[in-house]
Amino acid sequence: TSDRTAISSADREREKWVDRFRHLLLYGRKKDALECAMKNNLWGHALFLASKMDTRTHANVMTRFANGA
Numbered sequence: 001t002s003d004r005t006a007i008s009s010a011d012r013e014r015e016k017w018v019d020r021f022r023h024l025l026l027y028g029r030k031k032d033a034l035e036c037a038m039k040n041n042l043w044g045h046a047l048f049l050a051s052k053m054d055t056r057t058h059a060n061v062m063t064r065f066a067n068g069a
Contacts, residue, residue, distance in 0.1 A: 043065050
């Protein structure tokens with residue numbers, strides 16, 4: 001049960017950050033949403049959003065991801 005509790009807790013934490021990311025996007029705060037995603041290891045979200053932004057932002061996010069930051 002402790003393994004399930006840990007997974008459940010991690011899922012809730014991830015869900016919290018995905019909700020925050022979505023909220024920021026809904027209010028047009030793309031850069032804040034991008035930073036939120038990167039800080040909370042939502043790299044799929046960050047990379048997709050960055051790909052829809054300017055080339056420089058996309059390159060910076062790709063570099064940050066590649067460097068494991």
